[in-house]
Amino acid sequence: MTSRDTDATTDATTDAAAREHATATTAATGPAATAADAPVTISYEEIDGARIAVVSLNRPAKLNGLTMAMLRGLDDAAATLRRDRDLRGVIFAGAGNSFCAGLDFGSVLKKPMDIVKAFAPNPLAGDGANLFQRVCWEWRRLPAPVIAVVHGHCYGGGVQLALGADFRVTAADARWSVLEAKWGLIPDMSGARTLADHVGAEQARWLTMTGRELSGAEAVEVGLATETTESLDDAHSRARETLRELMGRSPDQLAATKSLFNHAWRSPRATFRAERFEQAKLLLSENAARARTAAMKKTPPNFVRRGTWAFGAKKK
Incomplete structure (x- = not known):
């Protein structure tokens, strides 16, 4: 489980680049949710006539700290997009000042049984993943390319969510950390696999044991991120440029x-x-x-x- 208590608050500002690019059609996940209050939202755009989805973590006042509602929203969003055969790409981002600061312990510990249920593996799934693992790994199973746009805090479960994407464009001022080490835990949202995939076993051990915080440039250097940009707007633009390039392939x-x-x-x-x-x-x-x-x-x-x-x- 991830390990960042995200009780710190930020200005509840909406990601300017995502707002600029998003279309008027926004689908919120979760029962009776609206675009404004859903913990995870999906909006759709077109690039050169092809449809892409923008999946946004939508809890900016808590640095997008993960709650059980957000985990279920991510699970639903991945399932919805997986069925869309016309979808050509996905951008995965966080609203406000951060991508994701990890699990919000203050929220999830209010209902311990929900954690127990989410931690149990699904016996019907071929990979046996539980909910925590599935919300990160399903982006790898999505047939369309997924690009995470990372800014601000990317801690614990936020790192594991980003590693579920195919590529990660990070703003230079982003802060990355496998923060589970601070709490005496390990990354267990598919991170044992994805960390080693991206950075190799030695770096994965180092990052997991130390919990060292990295800048955007350092994240690229060790292999956590694909490339870095000066600003969040630049990161969103670069993600869309990459998807446009990939649309030239089958x-x-x-x-x-x-x-x-x-x-x-x-x-x-x-x-x-x-x-x-x-x-x-x-x-x-x-x-x-x-x-x-x-x-x-x-x-x-x-x-x-x-x-x-x-x-x-x-x-x-």
């Missing part, structure tokens, strides 16, 4: 790439089997055919929705 190829590298820690036999399986699907996909045609003709590809088979697609 959405099926992007999904297969994510799936393939999720198998990287398995045995060579399992990894090679995953390679064969994903490549076979791509060879039968309409988007792979369109990518080949566009490459040969040196024209921009006109991709269709993810998961369309070549033998069943309408030709344009």
